[in-house]
Amino acid sequence: MYDIFSQNYSELYDSLYFDKNYENECDLIEQIINDYSSKKSKNILDLGCGTGNHSIRLARRGYKVTGIDKSLNMLDIAKNKLKNENIPVEFLHSDIRNYSLNQKYDIVLMMFAVLSYQITNDDLIKTLQNVREHLDENGILIADLWYGPAVLNLRPENRLKIFDHDDQKIVRISSGRLNLIEQTCEIRINLWKIQGSKIINEIEEKHTMRYFFPQELQLLFHFCDLKLIKIGKFPEFNIIPDENSWNCTIIAKPLKNSR
Incomplete structure (x- = not known):
């Protein structure tokens, strides 16, 4: 962990x-x-x-x-x-x-x-x-x-989400990659804070999840x-x-x- x-x-x-x-x-x-x-x-x-x-x-x-x-x-x-x-x-x-x-x-x-x-x-x-x-x-x-049967059937998808936070616009893009041996999915998350037309911050995270x-x-x-x-x-x-x-x-x- x-x-x-x-x-x-x-x-x-x-x-x-x-x-x-x-x-x-x-x-x-x-x-x-x-x-x-x-x-x-x-x-x-x-x-x-x-x-x-x-x-x-x-x-x-x-x-x-x-x-x-x-x-x-x-x-x-x-x-x-x-x-x-x-x-x-x-x-x-x-x-x-x-x-x-x-x-x-x-x-x-x-x-x-x-x-x-x-x-x-x-x-x-x-x-x-x-x-x-x-x-x-x-x-x-x-x-x-x-739930493992669904994860293997549906597979992770690239996802885009845009939402408001205070006076800023937040853009979130996530993608996932399966590791079939370890029964995990590595999710990469990129977030951009946008104020007006300017990117004021960029955040990158990696979350690894196990399916059962x-x-x-x-x-x-x-x-x-x-x-x-x-x-x-x-x-x-x-x-x-x-x-x-x-x-x-x-x-x-x-x-x-x-x-």
Whole structure:
């Protein structure tokens, strides 16, 4: 795992994903909690919380939320959003592979493909073992990730996105390249800040993402004392993912008598 989300990129993050429907995703999270949690869940651990878009919305709905992220830039933005809020959420700087909070949580979240950023088996196992360590015996893990059958079928495309940020125009071009042996996709992102007719800043980032297959997930989770309960499309969770479902949602629970 490597450092990504530079300060310049982090500052543009919320504008870049202005059209992402976080409220609907929180509805999905609550639906899964209601359907799959055997207890009234109140505390949530949001791993890879970024700028806090899920954490803050869930805290507004009455959950007590702890968000963890490795990017100080993203966390600064998340904390600034709390200035006019009085809600039960805190943001902590740590690595999701090795944090230690000495607390159990009813729900652990890894949204927006956080698990797909764990590109090596070692990183995956450390992350999932730490999830198990912090998950209540009756708790559930909810995550979305890249679904291998669809990634191989659809293949990454070159994409162009133009959007406004303050008084500037932002142009984003992304391209992806698959590594079939490592089951990863290297995404190259170029961003240009334009004010009037002048380019005032250029940002380049590289994000490497891993895609997964169902039986691989079952084995990984079992190795980490977790049981994969369900895989569904994202965000249409009750539909079985297919070769056109780039993202899928997964639910896992602790294996009983594993500790």
